[in-house]
Amino acid sequence: MNNGICILPIHGIGEVQPGDNLADMLVDALRRHDMAFESGDVLVVTQKVISKAEGRLVNLETVEPSHMARMAALQGRKDAAYYEVVLRESRRIVRMDRGVLITETHHGFVCANAGVDESNVPGEHCVTLLPIDPDASAMRLRLALRDRCRVDVAVIISDTFGRPWREGQVNVAIGVAGLAPLVDYVGQQDSYGYTMHASVIAVADELASAAELVMGKVDRVPAAVVRGYSVTPSDNGARVLIRAPERDLFR
Amino acid sequence: MNNGICILPIHGIGEVQPGDNLADMLVDALRRHDMAFESGDVLVVTQKVISKAEGRLVNLETVEPSHMARMAALQGRKDAAYYEVVLRESRRIVRMDRGVLITETHHGFVCANAGVDESNVPGEHCVTLLPIDPDASAMRLRLALRDRCRVDVAVIISDTFGRPWREGQVNVAIGVAGLAPLVDYVGQQDSYGYTMHASVIAVADELASAAELVMGKVDRVPAAVVRGYSVTPSDNGARVLIRAPERDLFR
Numbered sequence: 421m422n423n424g425i426c427i428l429p430i431h432g433i434g435e436v437q438p439g440d441n442l443a444d445m446l447v448d449a450l451r452r453h454d455m456a457f458e459s460g461d462v463l464v465v466t467q468k469v470i471s472k473a474e475g476r477l478v479n480l481e482t483v484e485p486s487h488m489a490r491m492a493a494l495q496g497r498k499d500a501a502y503y504e505v506v507l508r509e510s511r512r513i514v515r516m517d518r519g520v521l522i523t524e525t526h527h528g529f530v531c532a533n534a535g536v537d538e539s540n541v542p543g544e545h546c547v548t549l550l551p552i553d554p555d556a557s558a559m560r561l562r563l564a565l566r567d568r569c570r571v572d573v574a575v576i577i578s579d580t581f582g583r584p585w586r587e588g589q590v591n592v593a594i595g596v597a598g599l600a601p602l603v604d605y606v607g608q609q610d611s612y613g614y615t616m617h618a619s620v621i622a623v624a625d626e627l628a629s630a631a632e633l634v635m636g637k638v639d640r641v642p643a644a645v646v647r648g649y650s651v652t653p654s655d656n657g658a659r660v661l662i663r664a665p666e667r668d669l670f671r
Numbered sequence: 672m673n674n675g676i677c678i679l680p681i682h683g684i685g686e687v688q689p690g691d692n693l694a695d696m697l698v699d700a701l702r703r704h705d706m707a708f709e710s711g712d713v714l715v716v717t718q719k720v721i722s723k724a725e726g727r728l729v730n731l732e733t734v735e736p737s738h739m740a741r742m743a744a745l746q747g748r749k750d751a752a753y754y755e756v757v758l759r760e761s762r763r764i765v766r767m768d769r770g771v772l773i774t775e776t777h778h779g780f781v782c783a784n785a786g787v788d789e790s791n792v793p794g795e796h797c798v799t800l801l802p803i804d805p806d807a808s809a810m811r812l813r814l815a816l817r818d819r820c821r822v823d824v825a826v827i828i829s830d831t832f833g834r835p836w837r838e839g840q841v842n843v844a845i846g847v848a849g850l851a852p853l854v855d856y857v858g859q860q861d862s863y864g865y866t867m868h869a870s871v872i873a874v875a876d877e878l879a880s881a882a883e884l885v886m887g888k889v890d891r892v893p894a895a896v897v898r899g900y901s902v903t904p905s906d907n908g909a910r911v912l913i914r915a916p917e918r919d920l921f922r
Contacts, residue, residue, distance in 0.1 A: 663836055669768055
């Protein structure tokens with residue numbers, strides 16, 4: 421039974437601080453478990469640790485809330501400074517109800533509260549923001565691993581998003597380096613000779629979802645290695661996963 | 672490095688015909704590769720083979736298209752009989768444009784063309800429909816594997832859905848037996864003592880996505896085993912993944 425893939429959690433990375441060298445921390449954590457990155461691996465890292473390493477943290481006590489942030493706080497269960505940060509991270513409000521904001525971030529991602537997150541952050545008043553350019557963050561980590569270990573590792577930065585129509589959140593890719601986020605079967609023939617018209621698979625999102633299965637929200641496993649997946653190389657980055665409004669029949 | 676999971680494709684199942692015993696075919700395919708199901712495994716099977724085994728096939732030559740189906744065919748690239756089948760499988764049309772129908776199926780799933788599919792089906796005029804009750808189909812397969820092999824295997828029936836906001840399709844769970852599709856972290860504390868409010872993860876969808884990574888559209892691998900994932904037992908079925916409209920801020 422060949423062509424299987426394995427998903428390995430990276431335990432024991434430790435607390436990530438602004439300025440930390442995440443590549444070193446990941447390599448060291450693996451080594452403590454007698455493991456190492458191998459060329460062809462896909463590394464999935466949560467947005468949370470990338471944002472911490474990049475110093476994308478805001479102390480809510482330093483934030484002056486606007487009128488709209490105070491309106492949101494009246495309906496929701498977070499304080500006005502939190503909503504102010506969400507509004508600053510957003511390009512557009514898709515929906516706002518009962519203190520939940522679905523917004524489009526400056527990157528173009530549509531998610532709850534613009535990805536601003538209070539969980540797994542030290543300090544009572546501290547939140548993380550999404551990386552400014554998650555594709556660039558992923559590429560930096562990919563290059564750092566190449567420099568340090570001479571391995572060709574694709575990198576996915578993941579975050580947990582809600583979806584329309586369906587309950588529950590899933591991990592998706594917000595930053596990608598070294599692999600094609602979309603694999604296109606259009607024009608290929610299936611096993612009966614039927615030419616497929618609409619089979620573009622968002623493999624970066626599927627890889628991010630697969631990694632989430634070994635992470636666990638409360639277990640502090642912010643990274644995983646997917647081993648054995650046959651990567652399609654690309655430097656497109658995760659921005660190809662953002663659907664143009666005029667192509668989006670679901671909107 | 673413990674707690675890893677593996678995803679193993681099941682090769683060589685062969686062509687599935689109406690009335691076939693899928694449990695037998697899966698067990699035999701594994702055995703030919705010196706493998707067997709183990710208790711705790713999650714079996715992910717595509718809708719396509721379930722529908723074939725259950726005879727959920729329609730010959731388009733037998734279908735009389737309605738007025739609306741003929742209207743859709745004027746704009747799209749499929750023939751009117753195809754659209755007629757889509758309309759019959761739908762409870763509601765969410766969006767209809769340029770020959771693409773996003774509909775809500777009778778189960779409550781929102782997807783393109785109500786899951787009616789021409790690919791990987793024998794015969795020029797044949798399409799598959801989604802199973803009538805995918806949770807029941809998953810449960811039947813689960814019980815058949817228990818009877819035959821004395822193993823406790825959770826079963827997910829997967830299909831490939833498009834999403835709002837994001838390019839590309841991903842595998843999701845449309846039928847589930849033996850595992851909780853949603854794992855709820857709400858009320859648990861993270862590693863800093865912050866109590867999480869909104870972390871319900873759709874693990875059944877993540878497992879389906881993970882399995883897609885070893886399937887491949889053109890390789891005829893319609894099933895995979897996820898081994899090492901710690902299942903939360905449940906008999907809820909995939910219907911808990913369908914979000915009630917009044918709870919759906921994304922709509």
